[in-house]
Amino acid sequence: MRIYRTAKGIVVEEGNTYKLAPGGQWDSLFQQDDLPAYLAGLLERALPLDAFNLDKLLPPIDGQEVWAAGVTYFRSRTARMEESSQAGGQSFYDRVYEADRPELFFKSTAHRTVTHNQTVAIRRDSSWSVPEPELALVVDSRARLIGYTVGNDMSARDIEGANPLYLPQAKVYDRSCSLGPGLLITSEPLPGSTDIQLTIRRQEEDIFTGxxxxxxxxxxxxxxxxYLFRQNSFPRGCFLLTGTGIVPPNNLSIRPGDTIRISIEPIGTLINQVE
Structure with a gap:
């Protein structure tokens, strides 16, 4: 089952059908003792839709926070060590990759987050920015994994590389996070063979695929x-980006007008233009 947030309410996708569930509150999805039963109740009152346009969605976030894990893939560890070498910070990334405690950091709130077919932004004071395609965990208020979505963790690599303490500035700014298109609601773990795919397109040409x-x-x-929920509460649930294993080459920085396409099946495809 997939669910989408729209201006008219929650839309539920089952099979090849879409239904509008009027009156459903987005935050309530993250606060249920029994989410499947809650969704079944919404479906009983839902109205079938003849057509549904994925290009006119709201970001699938309301009162939730977005957090992120860093250096969870070996490729990310190597890239972070390379970009921070001149600042002498490369050992931090090697150590956190091997440590018991993961790197976790605050990423975004609803007003900083966009969704499918909306624009992400580049920091004006950055000359080297890239998208980071990530599996996003959907977590309820009781720390239970209730689903997944596609995440784009926009990052200013030159700012973080200059000094690891600049990470909040490299990661947190308006339209630095994209989630969507919707949420795949499932209690089943995704298989390890699940692919994350990234394409960056510029002037009708794919300039990077990974x-x-x-x-x-x-x-x-x-x-x-x-680790995220240790001494930390999320009354309306949260999203947790799980890090990236796809790193564009050092000579590539996205530009206004580029298109970023991230696909994770069976969740969906998230497309953003760059501004």
Whole structure:
């Protein structure tokens, strides 16, 4: 089952049908003792839709926070060490990759987050920015994994590389995060063979393509969630980006007008233009 947030309410996709569930509150999805039963109740009152346009969605976030895990893939560890070498920060990334405690950081709130077919932004004071395609965990208020979505963690690599303490500025700014198109609601873990695919397109040409599998992640979703909820509460649930294993070459920086396409099946495809 997939669910989408729209201006008219929650839309539920089952099979090849779409239904509008009027009156459903987005935050309530993250606060249920029994989410499947709650969704079944919404479907009983839902209205079938003759057509549904994925290009006119709201970001699938309301009162939730977005957090992110860093250096969870070996490729990310190597890239972070390279970009921070001149600042002498490369050992931090090597050590956190091997440490018991993961790197976790605050990423976004609803007003900083966009969704499918909306524009992400580049920091004006950055000359080297890239998208980071990531599997996003959907976590309820009780620290239970209730689903997945596609995430784009926009990052200013030159700012973080200059000094690891600049990470919040490299990661957190308006339209630095994209989620969507919707949420895949499931209690089943995704298979390790699940692919994450990234394409960056410029002037009708694919200038970068890359792929990884979630089996390449060093840490499990359950481990990341457990650390995130230590001494930390999320009354309306949260999203947790799980890190990237796809890193464009050092000579590539996205530009206004580029298109970013991230696909994770069976979740969906998230497309954003760059501004």
């Amino acid at each position: 792929a990884t599998r979630i089996s390449e992640m060093k840490r499990s979703p359950e481990e990341l969630i457990e």
